[in-house]
Amino acid sequence: MNIALIAHDAKKELMVQFCIAYCGILSRHTLLATGATGKLISEATGLNIVTLLGGNQGGSQQIAARIGCDEVDMLLIFRDPLNARPDEPDEHQLLRLCDVHQIPVATNIATAEILIRGLDRGDLDWREYLRKPE
Numbered sequence: 001m002n003i004a005l006i007a008h009d010a011k012k013e014l015m016v017q018f019c020i021a022y023c024g025i026l027s028r029h030t031l032l033a034t035g036a037t038g039k040l041i042s043e044a045t046g047l048n049i050v051t052l053l054g055g056n057q058g059g060s061q062q063i064a065a066r067i068g069c070d071e072v073d074m075l076l077i078f079r080d081p082l083n084a085r086p087d088e089p090d091e092h093q094l095l096r097l098c099d100v101h102q103i104p105v106a107t108n109i110a111t112a113e114i115l116i117r118g119l120d121r122g123d124l125d126w127r128e129y130l131r132k133p134e
Contacts, residue, residue, distance in 0.1 A: 004075045004077075005077075006055060006059075014109060015040075018113075022113075032049065035051060104127075
């Protein structure tokens with residue numbers, strides 16, 4: 001599965017700790033992340049991560065394009081809901097695209113844990129069948 005990772009500045013450390021905790025599961029999948037988030041996770045965990053541009057430099061749009069091309073199976077975006085951000089329209093676009101393309105998405109650690117545990121159990125295997133040629 002292809003898992004996209006995004007974290008606001010105030011949530012980057014939480015994302016790193018999440019990835020450390022679930023490193024065993026995440027290591028079995030293809031990971032992509034926006035710039036600084038990907039670098040921090042890779043340094044802390046040793047996970048192979050496709051690092052895109054920084055979120056405010058176009059990384060969020062790169063992930064959005066991959067969602068539109070059915071190249072993302074799950075999005076974990078740890079948002080900081082208490083601080084307004086200039087790139088919030090990009091986030092709304094990402095969430096809308098996830099809804100359109102039936103991509104499981106988590107915007108906080110509680111939901112991310114449920115998705116990761118479900119991924120480990122095989123609950124999201126249906127994503128693989130969507131890509132199988134008939």
